[in-house]
Amino acid sequence: DGGITQSPKYLFRKEGQNVTLSCEQNLNHDAMYWYRQDPGQGLRLIYYSQIVNDFQKGDIAEGYSVSREKKESFPLTVTSAQKNPTAFYLCASKDEVWGYTFGSGTRLTVV
Amino acid sequence: DQQVKQNSPSLSVQEGRISILNCDYTNSMFDYFLWYKKYPAEGPTFLISISSIKDKNEDGRFTVFLNKSAKHLSLHIVPSQPGDSAVYFCAAGYTSGSARQLTFGSGTQLTVLP
Numbered sequence A: 001d002g003g004i005t006q007s008p009k010y011l012f013r014k015e016g017q018n019v020t021l022s023c024e025q026n027l028n029h030d031a032m033y034w035y036r037q038d039p040g041q042g043l044r045l046i047y048y049s050q051i052v053n054d055f056q057k058g059d060i061a062e063g064y065s066v067s068r069e070k071k072e073s074f075p076l077t078v079t080s081a082q083k084n085p086t087a088f089y090l091c092a093s094k095d096e097v098w099g100y101t102f103g104s105g106t107r108l109t110v111v
Numbered sequence B: 001d002q003q004v005k006q007n008s009p010s011l012s013v014q015e016g017r018i019s020i021l022n023c024d025y026t027n028s029m030f031d032y033f034l035w036y037k038k039y040p041a042e043g044p045t046f047l048i049s050i051s052s053i054k055d056k057n058e059d060g061r062f063t064v065f066l067n068k069s070a071k072h073l074s075l076h077i078v079p080s081q082p083g084d085s086a087v088y089f090c091a092a093g094y095t096s097g098s099a100r101q102l103t104f105g106s107g108t109q110l111t112v113l114p
Helices: none
Strands: A004-007 A010-013 A019-025 A031-037 A043-051 A054-057 A064-066 A076-078 A087-094 A100-102 A106-110 B010-014 B019-025 B032-038 B045-051 B056-059 B062-067 B072-077 B086-093 B108-113
Touching (some): A019 A087, A019 A106, A043 A064, B010 B019, B019 B108, B032 B062, B045 B056, B045 B062, B045 B072
Parallel strands (some): A010 A106, B010 B108
Antiparallel strands (some): A004 A019, A019 A076, A031 A043, A031 A087, A043 A054, A064 A076, B019 B072, B032 B045, B032 B086, B056 B062
């Protein structure tokens, strides 16, 4: 059963800490994306990767970092430089056309 | 600068009636449009899409209309069912971009009343 898995579902972070959100897919998709959702706003693109070992900044990349060492995996690190990290984070992968598949999300809360 | 706008944050409709969700865009390069449905604490799921070469696409109870001159698209759900209650996002992209990134609207919360 192909799909995309995000973990953990809920994450709490103390101020000043870095945290890493996991995203794994077994759909054999080359492209992967990280989005952030805030209340009353759409999904905003943080980073994307079209192929292994390559990634590009999206619209709101500041305070975030990513890596793409394997096709299946695209982890997102929320660094202490991110001023307002509390949000719902969504990972997606895409086929060659417009077929996006989203994970079920990680809710990050700064405590 | 919001390139994709959903100006109605919420919509309530009686079960069995038509739901119409609207979306406007400003970037004339967009040539592919999608609608996603999202439940709380879950990822969006694809609903229906339309290419700019068409003005209508239908899939069961869901129909998307595209008016390129007005840069406007709408999603019609007929008949509406309580299970349709969710947040609906419209998204747009352009096929000339190799990354085929999507730009999302802010979403409309649809509530279908029994």
